[in-house]
Amino acid sequence: MPMGVVIRRRPGVTRWAKYVWSPVAVLPGAAPAAWRLxxxxxxxxxFHAATVPLTLYRGEAEAYMVALSQPEPSVYVVLRQAEHGAAWPYLVHLVTASPHEAQLYAESGDEIVERVAMPPGLLAWVGSYTQAHYVEEPFVKRKRRRHLEERTEDGIGDPRISQASDVYRAPGSIRRAGET
Structure with a gap:
């Protein structure tokens, strides 16, 4: 679904930042735009900064379920800094409904990642897609593997060492009978 991204420019609060730019809304089904006031x-x-596709993937249905279960269901907008000398300071990289994917972008620190509330129509669209593709996986407690249970440790160290006096000695330092 084409998703328009609205970015707000506010005056900066320090002398080092003239403006603060942040995504504030999305426009589902928007026409293409390039920083239209x-x-x-x-x-x-x-500004309607850009229109990018919001693509949903079947394998991410669990992540979408997490986003929909939040008190305020949201999509995430990822902004990347534009090249030096560009007309506008940021490029809209992507819009995602997956909080897991958004977290991956936020970890690098190179992009701006902001939550934006889902409009009701988008909420219904993502919700119906998620319900159609979400399969709850039952919790399976891991069990000890049999091949590890059969191998017992008697606490005697390396079994290749026949002497009981120094059980932690490396096998390469063992003298064979008859060697000097």
């Missing part, structure tokens, strides 16, 4: 309110402005 939506509204201005004093020094703050909202």
């Amino acid at each position: 939506l509204r201005e309110d004093g020094d703050a402005a909202d």
